[in-house]
Amino acid sequence: METALVYDARLAAYDLGSRHPLRPERVTRSVERMSAYGLLGTTIETVAPRAASDEELLRIHTREYVEAVKKVGATPDRFFPAHGIGTPDTPAFSRMHEASALVAGAGIIAMEAVMGGRYRRSFSVAGGLHHAHRDHAAGFCVYNDVAVSIAHALAQDPHLHIAYIDIDAHHGDGVQEAFYAEPRVLTFSVHESGHFLFPGTGFPDERGEGAGLGTAFNLPLPPGATDACYRLAFERAIAPAVRAFHPDLIALQGGADAHHSDPLTSLGLTLTGYRWLVESVVRLADELCDGHIVAFGGGGYSWEDIVPRAWTMLAGALADVELPDALAQDDKEPLPADAEKRLLDEVEATIARLVQTAP
Numbered sequence: 001m002e003t004a005l006v007y008d009a010r011l012a013a014y015d016l017g018s019r020h021p022l023r024p025e026r027v028t029r030s031v032e033r034m035s036a037y038g039l040l041g042t043t044i045e046t047v048a049p050r051a052a053s054d055e056e057l058l059r060i061h062t063r064e065y066v067e068a069v070k071k072v073g074a075t076p077d078r079f080f081p082a083h084g085i086g087t088p089d090t091p092a093f094s095r096m097h098e099a100s101a102l103v104a105g106a107g108i109i110a111m112e113a114v115m116g117g118r119y120r121r122s123f124s125v126a127g128g129l130h131h132a133h134r135d136h137a138a139g140f141c142v143y144n145d146v147a148v149s150i151a152h153a154l155a156q157d158p159h160l161h162i163a164y165i166d167i168d169a170h171h172g173d174g175v176q177e178a179f180y181a182e183p184r185v186l187t188f189s190v191h192e193s194g195h196f197l198f199p200g201t202g203f204p205d206e207r208g209e210g211a212g213l214g215t216a217f218n219l220p221l222p223p224g225a226t227d228a229c230y231r232l233a234f235e236r237a238i239a240p241a242v243r244a245f246h247p248d249l250i251a252l253q254g255g256a257d258a259h260h261s262d263p264l265t266s267l268g269l270t271l272t273g274y275r276w277l278v279e280s281v282v283r284l285a286d287e288l289c290d291g292h293i294v295a296f297g298g299g300g301y302s303w304e305d306i307v308p309r310a311w312t313m314l315a316g317a318l319a320d321v322e323l324p325d326a327l328a329q330d331d332k333e334p335l336p337a338d339a340e341k342r343l344l345d346e347v348e349a350t351i352a353r354l355v356q357t358a359p
């Protein structure tokens with residue numbers, strides 16, 4: 001088997017509460033669906049995660065922050081406003097450190113699976129917590145498993161070049177921040193514009209700094225952006241930027257919250273569009289880096305059905321398995337041609353700005 005799914009039931013302990021939109025069922029139902037489609041144990045091998053060590057977390061996070069997460073998880077009623085914990089977005093919960101370190105460790109295992117040569121592709125389905133910052137939690141994210149895994153890969157092989165593609169509806173701000181000055185990591189986030197959506201960043205003029213200047217890319221999309229907008233973004237901006245970078249490995253944050261039904265966002269991607277997008281990223285990895293790709297879950301709040309379908313399609317794309325079209329079936333009415341044209345023009349103009357701001 002060439003593809004690893006890093007997962008076990010312990011990952012459901014990352015639970016921000018029964019009223020929180022980031023429900024653990026997003027992940028468990030996705031894995032059930034992958035199993036129902038016969039992917040697991042045939043083309044995809046399930047590999048157990050382990051907890052990230054303090055040393056591994058400290059490559060990205062400050063010691064003070066990690067200690068605060070440990071403390072608040074031992075007495076979850078305590079409020080740590082300085083570290084972003086205890087907010088409605090990221091409430092404290094029991095054993096918060098242990099649950100979050102396991103998600104981060106799952107990402108490390110996914111990275112090692114590919115780097116060690118045992119697998120060509122891997123998927124840490126419970127991961128993708130891209131909003132966590134160096135010294136504070138944000139946007140449902142405690143430890144930044146994506147950044148911790150990429151930093152781990154760089155520690156193993158200092159010559160590695162990693163292209164990170166983030167298709168979550170929200171800007172991948174924490175990952176961008178972690179590697180803003182790092183020339184070995186390209187970050188490309190396509191997301192609903194920060195003028196309309198959390199975290200309010202991710203504009204074309206954010207291009208990296210110092211030795212990393214030119215390795216950060218952001219393509220904010222207007223609300224309602226359709227499959228055709230994503231296609232334009234991928235073909236005209238994402239793929240050329242990643243090709244020019246010559247990565248050894250592609251990391252993909254495959255958040256499913258750009259779907260038109262998502263309750264927290266206002267984009268217009270369909271399941272068919274999502275499938276096209278993730279298959280395109282996999283093909284890009286085939287073209288550029290021997291198929292080496294490490295995928296992460298991410299956001300996605302249509303948790304009962306849409307997210308499990310999206311992540312099953314992502315797993316299918318990673319395993320080169322053609323799944324029935326019914327899985328991608330969507331009920332979205334197409335936009336009137338003039339409305340779609342206006343959106344495409346807007347995306348085109350943003351791509352032009354991205355080209356203009358190239359350092």
Ligand SMILES: [Zn+2]
Nearest residue numbers: 168169170299
């Ligand atoms: Zn998101």
